Amino acid sequence: xxxxxxxxxxxxxxxxxxxxxxxxxxxxxxxxxxxxxxxxxxxxxxxxxxxxxxxxxxxxxxxxxxxxxxxxxxxxxxxxxxxxxxxxxxxxxxxxxxxxxxxxxxxxxxxxxx
Numbered sequence: 395x396x397x398x399x400x401x402x403x404x405x406x407x408x409x410x411x412x413x414x415x416x417x418x419x420x421x422x423x424x425x426x427x428x429x430x431x432x433x434x435x436x437x438x439x440x441x442x443x444x445x446x447x448x449x450x451x452x453x454x455x456x457x458x459x460x461x462x463x464x465x466x467x468x469x470x471x472x473x474x475x476x477x478x479x480x481x482x483x484x485x486x487x488x489x490x491x492x493x494x495x496x497x498x499x500x501x502x503x504x505x506x507x508x
Contacts, residue, residue, distance in 0.1 A: 407457035418455040422480035
């Protein structure tokens with residue numbers, strides 16, 4: 395398999411299902427909650443690991459989206475990592491994916507003159 399084919403597989407956008415949405419939101423809530431619970435001690439011992447796992451799981455569930463990158467970086471800033479950034483990002487990605495996957499509106503046909 396060539397590199398572009400592998401990249402296409404990794405970057406594919408899966409169809410959103412209720413199960414994928416619930417699991418993605420659960421991962422985000424768990425990641426933000428665990429980081430909040432660990433507080434400043436977590437920044438030394440594990441916030442980055444939690445962020446990597448949250449990004450990988452979210453990307454796998456919802457497909458990679460560019461909004462995941464700033465969220466990942468924001469969590470490296472000590473004061474901003476206390477915000478529920480994963481939850482906000484996952485909700486934004488879900489809304490954008492739903493809009494992308496919405497079927498197009500039917501175009502009106504030519505007017506029939508009687």
